Amino acid sequence: xxxxxxxxxxxxxxxxxxxxxxxxxxxxxxxxxxxxxxxxxxxxxxxxxxxxxxxxxxxxxxxxxxxxxxxxxxxxxxxxxxxxxxxxxxxxxxxxxxxxxxxxxxxxxxxxxxxxxxxxxxxxxxxxxxxxxxxxxxxxxxxxxxxxxxxxxxxxxxxxxxxxxxxxxxxxxxxxxxxxxxxxxxxxxxxxxxxxxxxxxxxxxxxxxxxxxxxxxxxxxxxxxxxxxxxxxxxxxxxxxxxxxxxxxxxxxxxxxxxxxxxxxxxxxxxxxxxxxxxxxxxxxxxxxxxxxxxxxxxxxxxxxxxxxxxxxxxxxxxxxxxxxxxxxxxxxxxxxxxxxxxxxxxxxxxxxxxxxxxxxxxxxxxxxxxxxxxxxxxxxxxxxxxxxxxxxxxxxxxxxxxxxxxxxxxxxxxxxxxxxxxxxxxxxxxxxxxxxxxxxxxxxxxxxxxxxxxxxxxxxxxxxxxxxxxxxxxxxx
Amino acid sequence: xxxxxxxxxxxxxxxxxxxxxxxxxxxxxxxxxxxxxxxxxxxxxxxxxxxxxxxxxxxxxxxxxxxxxxxxxxxxxxxxxxxxxxxxxxxxxxxxxxxxxxxxxxxxxxxxxxxxxxxxxxxxxxxxxxxxxxxxxxxxxxxxxxxxxxxxxxxxxxxxxxxxxxxxxxxxxxxxxxxxxxxxxxxxxxxxxxxxxxxxxxxxxxxxxxxxxxxxxxxxxxxxxxxxxxxxxxxxxxxxxxxxxxxxxxxxxxxxxxxxxxxxxxxxxxxxxxxxxxxxxxxxxxxxxxxxxxxxxxxxxxxxxxxxxxxxxxxxxxxxxxxxxxxxxxxxxxxxxxxxxxxxxxxxxxxxxxxxxxxxxxxxxxxxxxxxxxxxxxxxxxxxxxxxxxxxxxxxxxxxxxxxxxxxxxxxxxxxxxxxxxxxxxxxxxxxxxxxxxxxxxxx
Numbered sequence: 001x002x003x004x005x006x007x008x009x010x011x012x013x014x015x016x017x018x019x020x021x022x023x024x025x026x027x028x029x030x031x032x033x034x035x036x037x038x039x040x041x042x043x044x045x046x047x048x049x050x051x052x053x054x055x056x057x058x059x060x061x062x063x064x065x066x067x068x069x070x071x072x073x074x075x076x077x078x079x080x081x082x083x084x085x086x087x088x089x090x091x092x093x094x095x096x097x098x099x100x101x102x103x104x105x106x107x108x109x110x111x112x113x114x115x116x117x118x119x120x121x122x123x124x125x126x127x128x129x130x131x132x133x134x135x136x137x138x139x140x141x142x143x144x145x146x147x148x149x150x151x152x153x154x155x156x157x158x159x160x161x162x163x164x165x166x167x168x169x170x171x172x173x174x175x176x177x178x179x180x181x182x183x184x185x186x187x188x189x190x191x192x193x194x195x196x197x198x199x200x201x202x203x204x205x206x207x208x209x210x211x212x213x214x215x216x217x218x219x220x221x222x223x224x225x226x227x228x229x230x231x232x233x234x235x236x237x238x239x240x241x242x243x244x245x246x247x248x249x250x251x252x253x254x255x256x257x258x259x260x261x262x263x264x265x266x267x268x269x270x271x272x273x274x275x276x277x278x279x280x281x282x283x284x285x286x287x288x289x290x291x292x293x294x295x296x297x298x299x300x301x302x303x304x305x306x307x308x309x310x311x312x313x314x315x316x317x318x319x320x321x322x323x324x325x326x327x328x329x330x331x332x333x334x335x336x337x338x339x340x341x342x343x344x345x346x347x348x349x350x351x352x353x354x355x356x357x358x359x360x361x362x363x364x365x366x367x368x369x370x371x372x373x374x375x376x377x378x379x380x381x382x383x384x385x386x387x388x389x390x391x392x393x394x395x396x397x398x399x400x401x402x403x404x405x406x407x408x409x410x411x412x413x414x415x416x417x418x419x420x421x422x423x424x425x426x427x428x429x430x431x432x433x434x435x436x437x438x439x440x441x442x443x444x445x446x447x448x449x450x451x452x453x454x455x456x457x458x459x460x461x462x463x464x465x466x467x468x469x470x471x472x473x474x475x476x477x478x
Numbered sequence: 479x480x481x482x483x484x485x486x487x488x489x490x491x492x493x494x495x496x497x498x499x500x501x502x503x504x505x506x507x508x509x510x511x512x513x514x515x516x517x518x519x520x521x522x523x524x525x526x527x528x529x530x531x532x533x534x535x536x537x538x539x540x541x542x543x544x545x546x547x548x549x550x551x552x553x554x555x556x557x558x559x560x561x562x563x564x565x566x567x568x569x570x571x572x573x574x575x576x577x578x579x580x581x582x583x584x585x586x587x588x589x590x591x592x593x594x595x596x597x598x599x600x601x602x603x604x605x606x607x608x609x610x611x612x613x614x615x616x617x618x619x620x621x622x623x624x625x626x627x628x629x630x631x632x633x634x635x636x637x638x639x640x641x642x643x644x645x646x647x648x649x650x651x652x653x654x655x656x657x658x659x660x661x662x663x664x665x666x667x668x669x670x671x672x673x674x675x676x677x678x679x680x681x682x683x684x685x686x687x688x689x690x691x692x693x694x695x696x697x698x699x700x701x702x703x704x705x706x707x708x709x710x711x712x713x714x715x716x717x718x719x720x721x722x723x724x725x726x727x728x729x730x731x732x733x734x735x736x737x738x739x740x741x742x743x744x745x746x747x748x749x750x751x752x753x754x755x756x757x758x759x760x761x762x763x764x765x766x767x768x769x770x771x772x773x774x775x776x777x778x779x780x781x782x783x784x785x786x787x788x789x790x791x792x793x794x795x796x797x798x799x800x801x802x803x804x805x806x807x808x809x810x811x812x813x814x815x816x817x818x819x820x821x822x823x824x825x826x827x828x829x830x831x832x833x834x835x836x837x838x839x840x841x842x843x844x845x846x847x848x849x850x851x852x853x854x855x856x857x858x859x860x861x862x863x864x865x866x867x868x869x870x871x872x873x874x875x876x877x878x879x880x881x882x883x884x885x886x887x888x889x890x891x892x893x894x895x896x897x898x899x900x901x902x903x904x905x906x907x908x909x910x911x912x913x914x915x916x917x918x919x920x921x922x
Contacts, residue, residue, distance in 0.1 A: 005577060013587050013815055020818020022554055024825050024904055031831035032719065034853050036694035039685075039721045044819045046594045051556055054815045058560045058584065058808075065580030067568035075570060083568055086521045092558075095532035100544040101745030102881055103537050104873075110534035111744045124514040136606040136746065137801040139788070147647055177788035177798035181617075183648020186793040224503040254513045256504045271801065278570040279561075279805030280581045281765070282604070283747035299644075322640040325547060325609040325734070326745025338528060344518030354479050356500045357488055364492045377503045401577050409573070412789070430480040430488065458576040460772035468770035468782040472759070474600050475590035476769075 003404030006063035007459040012476055013057060018050035064459050065280070066406055072432045076381050076409035076421025077172065077220060079250050079272030086342060087276065087335035096334055101326040105311050111330065112310030115303045118287075118337045125340075125348070126246075126266050127259025128289035132298040133328035138247055140323065141267030141286030142178035142214070147320040148265055148290065148297040149212045149241050150182055155318060162211035162240070168197050170221055170413045175214045175245055184211060191415060195223045195374030199230060206238055216245035217261065218252070218379035220413045220421070222359060232262030241265060249273040250425065251356060251380035254349025264291050274336035285332035299323050354426035355380045358433060362422055365437040369444050373416060381423035384408075385416055389444035393418040395451035399443035402457045405436055541910050543879025545857045545901020546886060547608075547635070547734065548742045551715065551825070552905055553813070557739040560812045561805050571765070571804070575780040576772075582779035585804060586767045588811040595717050595814065596731045597724025598753035602764035604807040605750025605799065608734025609638050612711055613645035614763045614797060615730045615752060616680060619707040621761045621796065625679035626651045629706075631665065633658045633688030635886045651679065660893065663691030663850035671702040678706040680730075685712045685720070688887055689850050690833070690857030690899065692720060700727030714738050714751065714810070716855050718819075718826030723753075730754045737903075739813025740806055749806035760786065763797030828904035829856055832911070836902055839915045844922050849897060859883060861897045864921040868898060875917045 073080035091097065099108055119131040135141035153159040165179040166187045176186040187205055192198035213235050217225045232242055244258035244266040250273050258266045270276050270285040290298060300319045301312035343351065359378045371388035386393045397407035409421040424433060480488060494500060542550050561567060572578030585603045592601040605611035616628055630639060632655040657669035681703055683696045699708055709730045710723035715737045723731040735749025754762055768782035788795040814822060833854040840847045840860060849861050862868055872880055880898040884891035900914060
């Protein structure tokens with residue numbers, strides 16, 4: 001192994017004393033005296049650093065950070081694919097980037113066209129009927145979607161009794177959190193022997209109290225819920241709604257869709273499926289789509305087209321209202337528009353095919369050493385267990401770091417011991433796939449004591465997380 | 479993507495018949511027959527198409543007086559450069575801290591800098607935008623004290639109330655609005671005090687408020703808030719010269735971070751900035767970075783207090799937030815650091831100065847054209863006598879601005895039906911103010 005991440009003993013910003021050099025133009029005159037006495041600020045103790053030091057500081061910090069542009073990043077459930085640079089270029093065009101959200105519609109027809117076309121794209125990809133681009137992340141889309149569930153039953157006079165949302169035990173943590181946030185009780189349905197929802201158990205849980213079922217398909221084990229048609233009927237017969245968590249959409253583009261599967265509400269993770277940069281944790285973007293009967297429930301505004309002109313419609317009859325300041329994370333929407341336009345029908349379909357192929361290739365390569373629970377065909381990701389090797393998932397993850405690649409998601413889903421969740425996406429070479437599998441197998445063969453020494457090629461070694469939680473040093477003053 | 483040949487080999491090696499057989503688990507009746515999208519285009523073709531669409535935007539031919547939640551401020555070139563660093567922008571949440579120290583340190587510095595700016599104890603590492611952060615603060619207050627009354631200023635924009643309403647949909651709480659004095663634009667402290675009782679969960683104050691006014695009465699609210707939480711919503715650039723929320727007893731402080739070096743981007747991505755008293759940390763939403771040491775005793779940073787979060791606590795989590803606005807937090811940190819104390823103070827004072835310049839110029843034309851007496855920060859409310867002529871006059875003279883107050887706060891649409899906002903920043907030129915004043919002279 002020859003990987004080594006750049007390492008600096010980088011001081012905190014406030015330790016630089018070079019003095020700010022940037023100049024804001026103008027003369028303030030007696031503006032200070034216009035501030036009411038009670039509101040005058042006496043001290044402003046923020047860092048005072050020359051611009052060149054600020055740039056050097058962040059450039060050094062950036063070198064101590066791993067990103068998709070540095071190498072393979074198969075973090076399960078996060079869809080860390082290559083972020084095309086044309087999308088960066090387009091989103092930096094001033095006509096887009098510097099436009100004001102409340103500008104007169106006649107002055108931002110280009111923005112509205114982008115939003116309208118993206119709404120149409122997402123409808124075509126999902127086979128749903130109407131889209132709102134407003135939610136700002138996947139979890140925010142979930143919350144918005146569940147607010148629609150709430151309003152829908154409120155309008156039907158059924159909210160009093162429909163208090164439960166059923167969610168598989170393999171679901172992303174955001175699903176139960178979003179359902180609870182919108183005031184519902186969460187009922188967990190177990191996974192069956194083949195890694196899909198246990199339909200018999202499910203039947204026993206569905207009742208008059210059920211408002212909705214939230215699921216991602218393929219599920220977090222990377223397995224397609226082949227009973228989804230049957231499941232949809234079970235819920236629809238009881239008058240309940242089906243919510244599709246779009247986090248795993250990269251498995252199915254052009255092959256199937258939530259609309260075909262019978263879902264009523266869907267969210268998309270544009271930063272995953274449509275390759276917008278993850279930004280070290282965000283911004284994401286989580287548009288939602290619904291079937292016709294829920295169209296009027298979407299958050300407002302939505303973009304509509306009349307003749308050759310685009311405009312915002314703020315008056316949907318049953319709208320849940322607003323879920324964020326303006327009309328969505330436009331800079332991210334624009335990038336997703338660029339990605340979908342660039343890839344087209346053929347490209348998107350092939351991307352999903354190759355993402356699934358890469359996953360199955362990894363499964364094939366690792367199956368001799370790692371336990372791969374559930375014999376089902378894998379879709380865009382797979383979950384392996386290091387329990388079969390006698391090693392901890394965390395130890396192997398740290399070993400992978402020293403090979404200059406990013407480890408899988410570890411200890412998720414929670415239903416599997418020593419889980420390692422691998423999502424290769426389509427943007428990886430066979431060479432990297434082979435190397436990754438080799439490292440995972442090599443790591444599993446090391447003895448435990450040696451594994452504990454890793455990582456050694458990073459600026460810091462293993463981190464004392466218990467101490468962080470105990471000391472609560474949450475800023476440089478504490 | 480593997481090459482065609484490699485794909486063929488991989489299919490063989492994996493024991494498959496074809497790429498299509500990878501989708502055999504999908505029942506035939508659920509297979510998608512067609513994807514109704516255009517074929518792919520080349521990068522060149524795509525950029526050409528995008529440029530043409532960008533040209534359909536005509537706003538840049540206009541003089542800009544837009545504000546009310548999104549502001550055209552000076553952004554140092556280095557800010558965009560720093561957040562374009564591929565190691566930052568193409569990374570994700572630092573689940574593997576050893577290989578993510580750069581981002582973790584930057585977010586720790588962001589938290590620290592916001593604490594210094596607001597003089598609050600703890601700052602989380604970002605929320606989606608200012609308004610969702612406010613709504614999360616209201617939820618957090620309910621978690622802290624279980625009380626049911628939420629007090630909002632009557633001048634708060636409807637869009638904020640709407641988002642708060644969405645966020646408290648599942649909670650047994652109710653929203654009540656307290657009075658803002660019409661002449662000064664300040665909180666009516668007597669009215670507010672009369673509404674605070676044992677069931678009050680929180681009082682939201684805005685500074686500047688929905689009339690654009692810097693309100694000295696926010697410093698008095700802690701005297702009447704009783705056991706409720708004081709939530710402040712302020713403009714982060716104003717804090718370069720204006721008293722920070724930590725100094726007037728805020729329990730939770732939230733801000734929209736867009737003015738801190740973020741492009742307006744037609745409304746997003748923006749940045750929700752949230753800080754609070756340290757006693758409230760366990761009830762707070764969002765990711766938090768902490769300082770600790772590695773196995774060799776070297777300083778290190780890591781995500782901490784994660785037991786509040788959805789990936790661990792699921793339905794019992796403090797919030798469902800997962801992806802946040804880390805890159806925007808980084809941008810705001812770079813902006814504050816590059817401006818430094820003198821630059822940030824100047825940006826704040828220039829904004830106050832330009833707001834005063836516009837007010838004075840308009841009051842010279844007609845004394846009561848600006849309906850409130852309080853000092854203004856950015857958003858200048860202007861009352862006109864010929865509202866029907868305003869928009870045509872602005873369009874004809876290529877001026878963007880004049881957002882109707884009645885559109886932002888419908889409950890005030892009676893008294894303020896002829897009031898419109900014209901917003902300024904340190905970027906506003908004296909000649910722009912002169913041009914606007916000449917145009918408004920006809921309708922004022």
